[in-house]
Amino acid sequence: MDFAYDARTEELRAKLLAFMDEHVYPAETVAEEQRALLASPWDTPAVVEELKAEAKRQGLWNLFLPDAEYGAGLTNLQYAPLAEITGRSPHLAPTALNCAAPDTGNMELLAQFGDEAQKKQWLEPLLAGEIRSAFAMTEPEVASSDATNIETRIRRDGDAYVVSGRKWYISGAMNPDCKVFIVMGKTDPDGADLRRQQSMILVPRDAPGVEVRRAMRVYGYEDHYHGGHAEVLFDDVRVPAANLVGEEGGGFAIAQARLGPGRIHHCMRLIGMAERAVELMCRRAVTRTAFGKPLAQQGVVQNWIADARVTIEQLRLLVLKTAWLMDTVGNRGAHTEIQAIKIATPRAVVDIIDKAVQAHGAGGVSQDFPLAELWAAARTLKLADGPDEVHQRSLARRELKKYL
Template sequence: MDFAFDARTEELRARLLAFMDEHVYPAEAVAQEQRAALDSPWDTPPVVEELKAQARRQGLWNLFLPDAEYGAGLTNLQYAPLAEITGRSPQLAPTVTNCAAPDTGNMEVLAQFGDERQKKQWLEPLLAGEIRSAFAMTEPEVASSDATNITTRIERDGDEYVITGRKWYISGAMNPDCKIFIVMGKTDPDGADIRRQQSMVLVPRDTPGVTVRRAMQVFGYEDHFHGGHAEVVFDRARVPVTNLIGEEGGGFAIAQARLGPGRIHHCMRLIGMAERAIELMCRRAVSRTAFGKPLAQQGVVQNWIADARVTVEQLRLLVLKTAWLMDTVGNRGAHTEIQAIKIATPRAVVAILDRAIQLHGAGGVSQDFPLAEIYAAARTLMLADGPDEVHQRSLARRELKKYL
């Protein structure tokens, strides 16, 4: 395993770091001010569109997509350090480089499983950043950590599918630019194979019977820059059968294919969040005095900073190993490592952020520093793309199987 950055990665890293310093970090406060003046908090601040245009001009666009026909054609190992950099400004950087979830996963699904018409109609404008999208799987009435539980019905009626169900925490759905939902539901609820009961269909936002009911909060945050997390109701919404992605009964397999890259992308960005937290901790520690000496000279603070650095270095190596395995033996061959990073990274980064908040005192929980909002995002990732306990259960079974 050689984790040295190749020439292309080094060149993109240098360009992206400069872009962050010159454009993204200064725009964080500007975006907040502009959003407060918008007619709707879900509208996109003008500075975000300016940053998107700048990122495209600099070739910092669609870096996540390994398919060279549609994206940058980077391997997971090449993309990992770039995603880490964007994670330092999680509200802006992924969005303005067109590398933000859930659009990334949806573009991967369409690129891999969509037909030519679906790619033309939905993938191309997503790749261009002209529209946004949402992935509708999670439901309030069932434990969606087990995807076989979902109850939304997708019923065939002649040349149409009729979709009925209620979803929530559908990321991006509050954004008025969100024009398309990928909806997971059951086409064969009584099928013998519980993993062949589900299918995925494309449902345009303006389809009669689709209602974006409300924004769901995450620790009180509405996550405006990502388009929020909505409750969405499908009341006998009708779409053509040609809106089916792949084949009937293929929804579970498509979801698994979608979630593998999504999990590692989240972990890459989480390391960037942790690096931002360490930077803020150090700046705070050298600038504040308590009980007669700088916080940087307090032993407990030094321990927090040292432990955070050790933790980040460990996590980065595990994420890079996982990326290397995904590139060399595929997602299935890297299954154990994908689960390991999904368990370890959010937990550890949440702990680092918690210490950073503590070091900032009242400022740490305020809107004057990004720590509280980043904490909310990191803590959510202990649930998103499968809660920790599901991954622990699967990982333990794989380990125990060797001895049974």
């Protein structure tokens, strides 16, 4: 087994690490200072646009998209260590590289399932970083962990579809640059096949009947760099029939195709978040003294650091294996491993960040360090893209099937 990164990956890693040191980390404080002066907290700080321009200039743009026609043409295995690096500054770095969710998943969806007109209108400006987008799936009135529960209706009416429903935690929807929603709803709510009832449709943000009602907080954070997470009402929104993505009844399959790569991207970035937490914990441990000796000499802190290193190495190997399988046998063939990393990575990274918070004492929960926000982001990923329990249920069934 060869665990070395190939030459292209190593070249991009070196460029990206330098980009992080020279541009991203210094911009973290600047972005917060600029945001405090903006007319709206959802506007983009100028330094973010500067980062995007620099990333484009250096060829660090759209690295996530394996389709060479639209993106960098990297395999999942090549992109994995790059996404990990961006996870060290998860609110700035992915956006700077145009590799931030939900746009990444939406671009992949449009590249794979969109027709030429849809690609021209929406995919091309997304690839250029000129607009942002949102994916409207989760609903407040039903258990959205089971996507067959979705109640939003997409009703055919002549040469149009009429969209009616209420969504929430729609990532990116508060950003004024968000111009389009990819909405999942039911075109055939009484259909016999529960997985053929749903469809996907493109809804412009400025379409009559679209109301972005409020920002939803995540553990008290509004997640401005992500474009927030909004509650959105679709009140009999009429859009052309040509806005349907794929075919009627194909929404569930499209969602699964979109969420597979999204799950591995999240796990890649989570490992980077864990690395940032360990770095901060070690720096804190060698600069703070308690009970007569540095924290670095306290056995419990040493245990935290050692356990974190072992866990990160285990997670990285599992994520890289999953990326390799996705490249060689496809997302369906890597289903078990995708679910395994989605269960294991957020759970373990939450614990690593929690130990780093503990090592920082009161500072760990303050705004002076990124740890509290990192913890909130990692904890949320135990829910996002399917809660742990859904993946555990599916994974257990697949294991048990061997013995039945």
